[in-house]
Amino acid sequence: xxxxxxxxxxxxxxxxxxxxxxxxxxxxxxxxxxxxxxxxxxxxxxxxxxxxxxxxxxxxxxxxxxxxxxxxxxxxxxxxxxxxxxxxxxxxxxxxxxxxxxxxxxxxxxxxxxxxxxxxxxxxxxxxxxxxxxxxxxxxxxxxxxxxxxxxxxxxxxxxxxxxxxxxxxxxxxxxxxxxxxxxxxxxxxxxxxxxxxxxxxxxxxxxxxxxxxxxxxxxxxxxxxxxxxxxxxxxxxxxxxxxxxxxxxxxxxxxxxxxxxxxxxxxxxxxxxxxxxxxxxxxxxxxxxxxxxxxxxxxxxxxxxxxxxxxxxxxxxxxxxxxxxxxxxxxxxxxxxxxxxxxxxxxxxxxxxxxxxxxxxxxxxxxxxxxxxxxxxxxxxxxxxxxxxxxxxxxxxxxxxxxxxxxxxxxxxxxxxxxxxxxxxxxxxxxxxxxxxxxxxxxxxxxxxxxxxxxxxxxxxxxxxxxxxxxxxxxxxxxxxxxxxxxxxxxxxxxxxxxxxxxxxxxxxxxxxxxxxxxxxxxxxxxxxxxxxxxxxxxxxxxxxxxxxxxxxxxxxxxxxxxxxxxxxxxxxxxxxxxxxxxxxxxxxxxxxxxxxxxxxx
Amino acid sequence: xxxxxxxxxxxxxxxxxxxxxxxxxxxxxxxxxxxxxxxxxxxxxxxxxxxxxxxxxxxxxxxxxxxxxxxxxxxxxxxxxxxxxxxxxxxxxxxxxxxxxxxxxxxxxxxxxxxxxxxxxxxxxxxxxxxxxxxxxxxxxxxxxxxxxxx
Numbered sequence: 022x023x024x025x026x027x028x029x030x031x032x033x034x035x036x037x038x039x040x041x042x043x044x045x046x047x048x049x050x051x052x053x054x055x056x057x058x059x060x061x062x063x064x065x066x067x068x069x070x071x072x073x074x075x076x077x078x079x080x081x082x083x084x085x086x087x088x089x090x091x092x093x094x095x096x097x098x099x100x101x102x103x104x105x106x107x108x109x110x111x112x113x114x115x116x117x118x119x120x121x122x123x124x125x126x127x128x129x130x131x132x133x134x135x136x137x138x139x140x141x142x143x144x145x146x147x148x149x150x151x152x153x154x155x156x157x158x159x160x161x162x163x164x165x166x167x168x169x170x171x172x173x174x175x176x177x178x179x180x181x182x183x184x185x186x187x188x189x190x191x192x193x194x195x196x197x198x199x200x201x202x203x204x205x206x207x208x209x210x211x212x213x214x215x216x217x218x219x220x221x222x223x224x225x226x227x228x229x230x231x232x233x234x235x236x237x238x239x240x241x242x243x244x245x246x247x248x249x250x251x252x253x254x255x256x257x258x259x260x261x262x263x264x265x266x267x268x269x270x271x272x273x274x275x276x277x278x279x280x281x282x283x284x285x286x287x288x289x290x291x292x293x294x295x296x297x298x299x300x301x302x303x304x305x306x307x308x309x310x311x312x313x314x315x316x317x318x319x320x321x322x323x324x325x326x327x328x329x330x331x332x333x334x335x336x337x338x339x340x341x342x343x344x345x346x347x348x349x350x351x352x353x354x355x356x357x358x359x360x361x362x363x364x365x366x367x368x369x370x371x372x373x374x375x376x377x378x379x380x381x382x383x384x385x386x387x388x389x390x391x392x393x394x395x396x397x398x399x400x401x402x403x404x405x406x407x408x409x410x411x412x413x414x415x416x417x418x419x420x421x422x423x424x425x426x427x428x429x430x431x432x433x434x435x436x437x438x439x440x441x442x443x444x445x446x447x448x449x450x451x452x453x454x455x456x457x458x459x460x461x462x463x464x465x466x467x468x469x470x471x472x473x474x475x476x477x478x479x480x481x482x483x484x485x486x487x488x489x490x491x492x493x494x495x496x497x498x499x500x501x502x503x504x505x506x507x508x509x510x511x512x513x514x515x516x517x518x519x520x521x522x523x524x525x526x527x528x529x530x531x532x533x534x535x536x537x538x539x540x541x542x543x544x545x546x547x548x549x550x551x552x553x554x555x556x557x558x559x560x561x562x563x564x565x566x567x568x569x570x571x572x573x574x575x576x577x578x579x580x581x582x583x584x585x586x587x588x589x590x591x592x593x594x595x596x597x598x599x600x601x602x603x604x605x606x607x608x609x610x611x612x613x614x615x616x617x618x619x620x621x622x623x624x
Numbered sequence: 625x626x627x628x629x630x631x632x633x634x635x636x637x638x639x640x641x642x643x644x645x646x647x648x649x650x651x652x653x654x655x656x657x658x659x660x661x662x663x664x665x666x667x668x669x670x671x672x673x674x675x676x677x678x679x680x681x682x683x684x685x686x687x688x689x690x691x692x693x694x695x696x697x698x699x700x701x702x703x704x705x706x707x708x709x710x711x712x713x714x715x716x717x718x719x720x721x722x723x724x725x726x727x728x729x730x731x732x733x734x735x736x737x738x739x740x741x742x743x744x745x746x747x748x749x750x751x752x753x754x755x756x757x758x759x760x761x762x763x764x765x766x767x768x769x770x771x772x773x774x775x
Contacts, residue, residue: 046708046711094700
């Protein structure tokens with residue numbers, strides 16, 4: 022059926038071009054939809070970037086092109102752009118009212134095939150099909166490239182024969198002829214059957230990307246080259262061109278993260294832009310956490326993908342931090358499947374907020390010389406970063422998670438009960454440490470975080486199903502911080518008390534609350550040291566978070582770890598996550614609630 | 625007669641809105657999108673705009689009250705509102721948003737507050753004017769509207 026519709030679509034190309042429009046502004050969505058329909062395109066609109074990404078992942082071949090706004094509250098447009106480029110390899114057009122050269126350049130750097138200025142006119146949309154066409158042509162070339170590779174291999178084989186030259190000459194000629202014929206065939210096919218071209222397009226699945234990253238790390242980021250990676254990956258059918266283009270995107274992604282981390286102070290605000298780069302991952306959960314000034318506060322971050330991990334972050338106690346530390350700012354380098362939110366996303370009133378991306382490739386820690394960016398990441402403003410795992414559980418439509426739908430916020434009591442059901446895990450310690458003195462973070466033991474909270478809850482962490490190079494993290498379930506939970510469970514209250522110095526209020530509020538459904542089922546993560554980082558059990562399951570949603574049952578590729586660097590005692594970290602599910606509800610939040618949530622984001 | 629008189633009023637009303645800078649050419653672009661499939665497209669879009677922008681205005685108001693020092697957030701909200709204004713060509717509101725954003729960048733709270741009041745005012749005025757405009761437009765009827773949108 023796909024072929025059929027593809028053929029019919031192609032025949033009338035560009036009629037029926039399948040466009041996905043992503044914009045948080047409903048008015049623009051309506052207008053763009055109308056404009057694109059008038060161009061005879063098939064339009065799908067989406068108000069949330071997360072939802073868009075989910076849609077793209079679920080229906081990979083359902084869209085031809087994506088048009089996205091740059092400034093969206095739930096996710097940076099550039100981030101979406103990267104994800105789409107890396108995972109789906111679809112052409113993406115950016116839009117914005119901001120037409121500054123730097124922004125446009127950024128768009129192009131991130132792989133946008135075009136950058137439109139708002140207000141967008143219909144005539145600009147009429148020609149977007151050219152980007153789809155161009156990409157198809159590039160794919161054809163990749164196929165040609167594959168043929169060339171084959172030719173070279175065959176040629177080499179023949180060189181071993183006695184009549185090398187003769188044979189080579191003959192074979193080369195015949196191979197060339199064959200190649201030409203193939204090219205022609207492909208060129209024809211491109212127009213008649215896009216499905217063929219589509220087959221040739223490599224889909225960078227979680228597995229594949231993991232292999233890619235493994236290879237990159239093995240070779241050494243500095244010495245990496247498409248051929249070397251291809252050899253190491255040992256994936257039949259994969260061409261050097263496939264790897265080369267993927268590598269390019271990967272580099273872009275890493276450099277972007279690096280820049281963001283460099284330019285960031287810990288006081289940076291955290292935007293609700295946590296994403297997991299995973300073919301099947303969704304990052305939908307946004308939670309707001311807050312670290313209290315007194316006592317240890319723990320922060321639960323859930324990685325969207327399959328791994329619900331909780332990380333306890335000790336709060337503002339410098340000593341505690343020293344012991345706790347952690348860090349790995351690998352994130353950007355290992356951009357893989359779990360995208361890391363940039364440190365800037367971490368909202369911290371004080372110095373906290375370094376994002377760690379616990380990519381599958383934890384071994385990157387070993388790649389110190391290869392990751393200069395990492396050292397930069399490490400340069401926190403004093404203090405020792407605390408590691409946090411972030412999880413984005415898939416939104417559970419049945420439940421109302423924190424920010425998903427304010428009208429159905431979970432009641433604290435219910436949450437508590439639910440939570441109690443899950444709180445029976447043996448204490449474990451999150452042991453990931455980062456030696457801030459060094460440029461490279463090495464993972465060592467993380468001391469348990471202690472909490473002074475009235476109610477202490479175990480923080481179970483569900484196993485992280487890393488595909489390869491699993492990371493094991495042990496979580497000290499004896500630590501808990503209800504504050505975070507309660508904050509998460511009741512955004513309204515949280516929001517109500519949110520303020521510049523709302524910490525006290527919040528604290529009180531939190532203490533009154535019990536853990537909300539934030540706490541995921543017990544997770545067995547044991548992160549001991551660098552080497553162990555690689556040995557995460559593969560059979561980790563994703564458990565659903567109460568009130569959060571269910572995690573996808575996919576291997577964990579990356580975990581994002583938020584690192585909080587607390588150099589002072591008065592630290593308050595504000596993390597704010599939006600539940601991606603928001604898109605299920607009207608993407609228009611209640612005016613009363615939305616601002617509150619937003620506040621928390623940036624407070 | 626009455627018909628053409630109404631049509632003239634509608635045309636005049638629209639022109640004056642544009643001349644006075646309340647709206648820009650984007651409004652005309654929207655009218656061109658109207659067709660048989662969506663005969664009330666412009667009104668629908670404008671209604672949607674005011675619904676969404678009112679929310680954004682409320683957000684900013686709340687942010688100014690609760691987290692006034694968070695200029696980054698204020699700037700971000702202002703950007704969202706500005707983005708929205710470009711959809712229907714709400715020129716005056718857009719310009720005030722631009723100024724508001726500038727104050728946010730300068731971290732000038734007083735400037736922000738003053739500018740925001742202007743944003744609010746322009747927003748309310750435009751809403752009023754457009755409501756009147758569409759009321760008039762409805763009176764002219766679909767046939768007449770088809771004619772005068774070409775004006």
